[in-house]
Every structure is written in C-alpha cells, then in structure tokens.
Amino acid sequence: MPESSLKYKPTKWIMTILKTIFITGTAGSGKSLLTSKLYDYYTQNSAFAAVLNLDPGVENLPYTCDVDVRDYVDIVSVMKKYDLGPNGALVMANDLIASKIDDIRSEVERVNPDYLLVDTPGQIELFAYRSSGRFIVENITSEEKTSIFLFDGSLITTPINFVSLALLATSIKLRLNLPTINVITKTDVIGEKLQDILKWSSNIRALENSIAQEADGETYTLTTNILRGLNLSGFAQGLIPISNVTGEGLVNLEGALSRILNLGEEVED
Numbered sequence: 478m479p480e481s482s483l484k485y486k487p488t489k490w491i492m493t494i495l496k497t498i499f500i501t502g503t504a505g506s507g508k509s510l511l512t513s514k515l516y517d518y519y520t521q522n523s524a525f526a527a528v529l530n531l532d533p534g535v536e537n538l539p540y541t542c543d544v545d546v547r548d549y550v551d552i553v554s555v556m557k558k559y560d561l562g563p564n565g566a567l568v569m570a571n572d573l574i575a576s577k578i579d580d581i582r583s584e585v586e587r588v589n590p591d592y593l594l595v596d597t598p599g600q601i602e603l604f605a606y607r608s609s610g611r612f613i614v615e616n617i618t619s620e621e622k623t624s625i626f627l628f629d630g631s632l633i634t635t636p637i638n639f640v641s642l643a644l645l646a647t648s649i650k651l652r653l654n655l656p657t658i659n660v661i662t663k664t665d666v667i668g669e670k671l672q673d674i675l676k677w678s679s680n681i682r683a684l685e686n687s688i689a690q691e692a693d694g695e696t697y698t699l700t701t702n703i704l705r706g707l708n709l710s711g712f713a714q715g716l717i718p719i720s721n722v723t724g725e726g727l728v729n730l731e732g733a734l735s736r737i738l739n740l741g742e743e744v745e746d
C-alpha cells in the first residue's frame with residue numbers, strides 16, 4: 478500500500494465534498510511549485526488539502542504526494558517493457574494511468590480532502606490532447622472542478638509570444654472543459670515587462686499596436702486574426718500575476734479560486 482494512503486481525513490470531515498483544482502501550463506511554468514504553495518495556503522487556513530501527482534516522469538517534487546501516479550506506473554519499466562523512448566513511454570504511461578482511474582479515485586476518496594490539488598505532467602499535450610487526460614478530469618468525483626493555466630512569464634518576451642500562449646491556454650480550456658483561471662508566473666524575474674503583458678491582456682487595441690510594431694505581412698495578419706478570434710471568448714481576461722518564489726500575487730489567486738469553488742466564501746474549517 479502506498480504510504481500516502483495512510484493519511485486519512487478526521488471523522489468530522491467525512492461529510493464535506495471535494496473540490497478539485499487542476500494545475501496546468503507549459504513545461505517548467507511553475508505547476509509543481511504552485512501546487513506546493515496552494516497546499517501550504519489551504520493547510521495554514523485549517524482546510525484539509527491533498528495533492529495528486531499525475532506526472533509519471535517527474536523525479537523530484539516540492540511537496541509530499543498524497544496520491545501519486547508513480548505508484549501505479551513506472552516510466553523506466555514502461556520504456557524497457559515496450560522498447561520505447563522517453564516520449565513514447567510518457568504517452569503509454571498516461572494511457573496506463575487512465576486505465577487505473579478506479580484505483581486512483583478510491584485512493585483520493587480514502588484520503589477524502591476538502592481540496593484536491595492535481596499537479597499535471599510537464600508535457601501538456603499528453604495531458605490535454607490525449608483522451609486519457611480528459612478521462613481523468615471527468616472521472617475524479619468532485620463537487621466543483623476548476624483549472625489554473627500558467628502562462629510562463631519568462632516565455633512572454635514579445636506580443637506574438639503572448640498571443641501564441643493565449644491560443645494554447647484557450648485550446649487547453651476547450652479540451653478540459655473546465656472553468657479556467659489564467660495566471661502569469663515568475664513575475665519576480667520579468668521586471669517591467671509585466672506592465673506591458675497586463676496591458677496586452679486587458680486592452681486588445683494596445684496589443685494590436687504592439688504586434689504591428691513587431692511584425693508585418695503574413696505574421697501580422699495571422700496573429701491579429703487569431704487574437705480577434707480569442708478575444709471573442711474573453712481570452713486571458715483577469716490574468717493574475719504571481720511569483721511562486723516571493724509569494725507576490727498568491728492572495729489574488731486564492732481569492733479567484735474561492736470565488737469559483739466556494740461562491741466567494743473564504744476558506745474555512
């Protein structure tokens with residue numbers, strides 16, 4: 478039995494119903510570190526939080542897993558058994574995880590937290606674009622589910638990069654079919670660029686002007702057409718800037734989660 482399943486919720490909690498937060502984003506955007514910060518936040522506020530790690534390939538995590546897919550699928554064994562390279566093995570591992578969903582769900586139910594934080598794999602396409610990812614999202618029994626999509630602040634160096642990341646965020650939202658909070662991470666290392674990014678995210682005219690300064694011809698036409706399409710669905714609206722390192726902005730993210738998961742009520746015991 479995995480050690481994590483030894484953590485049980487005290488009896489007084491048994492009747493409360495789970496709320497699940499999927500933490501998604503591009504590789505290295507800060508998903509695992511944010512998971513640990515949210516875990517600390519809920520725990521410090523007397524809520525019972527637990528973490529489900531869905532990344533079969535990760536070696537070190539900045540938190541202790543309560544439920545861990547690595548207990549079900551060993552990536553090195555998958556590589557050897559099926560004679561696969563690392564990417565092929567991750568694809569196979571993700572499908573194997575989906576086939577273990579009943580066991581994973583039972584383990585979550587045994588832990589029985591108020592908040593389940595789900596740290597997703599670095600390879601976002603594995604989680605969001607293969608049917609197994611959506612299957613996992615649909616098969617975790619939970620009263621409320623939401624997704625956080627992390628824009629990696631250090632990747633948004635130009636307005637075109639910003640639009641292409643917003644396109645990815647929208648595509649992931651479409652695949653997972655979950656209410657999504659958009660977050661920009663690593664604000665501690667991007668300096669004044671943050672002001673530009675926040676302006677772009679709230680003012681499509683300003684963004685189009687910045688795109689015009691960077692690109693012309695086909696690139697300009699493609700980028701602005703994508704942008705106008707995304708704007709119809711309110712892309713990147715309310716983008717929340719955070720730093721997982723300094724903690725800046727986390728309080729705003731916690732408030733946004735509360736509005737979705739608790740209808741605006743603060744976390745309470």
Ligand SMILES: Nc1nc2c(ncn2[C@@H]2O[C@H](COP(=O)(O)OP(=O)(O)OP(=O)(O)O)[C@@H](O)[C@H]2O)c(=O)[nH]1
Pocket residue numbers: 502503504505506507508509510511532597598599600662663664665666719720721722
């Ligand atoms: N400066 C800074 N570094 C950060 C921040 N968030 C994460 N990092 C660093 O970025 C690196 C990747 O962070 P992770 O939390 O592992 O990111 P991830 O999205 O889980 O990565 P994968 O699962 O491999 O895709 C680590 O070195 C973190 O310390 C942040 O807000 N600011």
Ligand SMILES: [Mg+2]
Pocket residue numbers: 508509510532535596597598599
């Ligand atoms: Mg990670």
